[in-house]
Amino acid sequence: MKYLLVTASLLVATASPALANKQANRQAHVEDHYKTVIQQVQTKRIKDLEADGYYVIKLIKTNKNGIPDLIAIHPEKGVLFSEVKRANGKLSPLQKYRIEELKKLGFNVEVHYGKTD
Numbered sequence: 081m082k083y084l085l086v087t088a089s090l091l092v093a094t095a096s097p098a099l100a101n102k103q104a105n106r107q108a109h110v111e112d113h114y115k116t117v118i119q120q121v122q123t124k125r126i127k128d129l130e131a132d133g134y135y136v137i138k139l140i141k142t143n144k145n146g147i148p149d150l151i152a153i154h155p156e157k158g159v160l161f162s163e164v165k166r167a168n169g170k171l172s173p174l175q176k177y178r179i180e181e182l183k184k185l186g187f188n189v190e191v192h193y194g195k196t197d
Contacts, residue, residue, distance in 0.1 A: 121194035146174035
């Protein structure tokens, strides 16, 4: 009998439930590590922007998917949208579309590729 394991980004057919469970745990660990790295990079970017005089808002849920992670507002420099990625992160097609959409509206937009150290 084969068992089918489905996670957010993993589809595995395996001959044993023990192996399926081990693979699911490994995938969960990778996803947790990725989330931790992104949180560290975002926290550092927020601190850097605030040190530069910006008022920073982290967007968690919006009515538009693909919108950048942060909105930074500066009294003289205006509004900056910041999409935060880990050092080797990639933009999704929807994120690229939203960034171009915001630029066409006249907003400053950055993609910040950060390190955690």
